[in-house]
Amino acid sequence: MQVKVLGRVDYLPTYQAMQAFTEARTSETPDELWLCEHPPVFTQGLAGKPDHLLQPGAIPVVATNRGGQVTYHGPGQVVAYPLLDLKRKGYFVKEYVYRLEEALIRTLAHFGVTGHRVAGAPGIYVRLADPGSHQALTGPSGDPFAGLGKIAALGIKVSRHATYHGLALNVAMDLEPFSRINPCGYAGLQTVDLSTIGVSTTWNEAAALLGHELEALLA
Structure with missing residues (x-):
């Protein structure tokens, strides 16, 4: 896989x-991984509801x-965009x-932070009171996000077995714009970064x- 920063x-x-890359690729096209950051922007997914965009202001x-x-x-x-041929890799979307x-969880572990999955809510979450805690989440009670902050988001597209879009890990951001949306469709969900x-x-x-x-786990 060719990594491009x-x-x-x-x-x-x-x-x-x-x-364009995905439309032009063939069965012989090498996979790529693009790593980048973007100027401020809100992006809406296919399932996105307008009412989750509360007050975008001047941000496009x-x-x-x-x-x-x-x-x-x-x-x-x-922001990481893996451009993979899943058919050639030999695994399906759920495994992808x-x-x-898992790549996000292992990256956070480098910093002594324990990342958690929440069933039905793609992305990675951390315990706000104790980010290093390995205690398992007990599952949804009243609020499945109680005590949690979202530190990484996922949003993918698969076309003809080829992936694009990807994931985003919050490192040291101005988090205020997250208050202008219901992040990933969840009202009141707190968003955090490593800082x-x-x-x-x-x-x-x-x-x-x-x-x-990502290179190791997507091989």
Whole structure:
């Protein structure tokens, strides 16, 4: 897999480039992994409901063909776009999503943070009171997100066995724009980054770690 670190790039041209790459690829096209960050932008998934976009203000909103609801991208967030041929890899979409989440969990573990999955809510979450806690989530009671903050989001597209879009890990961001949406369709869901939970690192370090884990797990 060819890893390309794009740096800070506008969202829409990157989205269009992913589409073009996927449409043009053949069974011999090498897989790629793009690592980047975007200027402030809200992106809406195919299932996105307008009422989850509360007050975008001056931040642009881009409609996309990925799965999921509305999310925010901005500086200080590592965005990873795996462009894979799943048929050639030999696993299906459910396994692919599991591996994406596992890469995020292993990346967080490098920083002493325990990432958690929440059933039915793709992405990775951390315990706000104790980000290093390994205690298993007990499952939904009244609020499945009680005591949790979302630190990473997933939104993928698969076309003719080929993947694009991907995942985003919050490193050190201005988190205010997340208050202008219901993140991933969940009203009141708190969004956090590594900085919020006491981890000091750089975008480059987090991107390198996440890229390494994705390379290993998507092989």
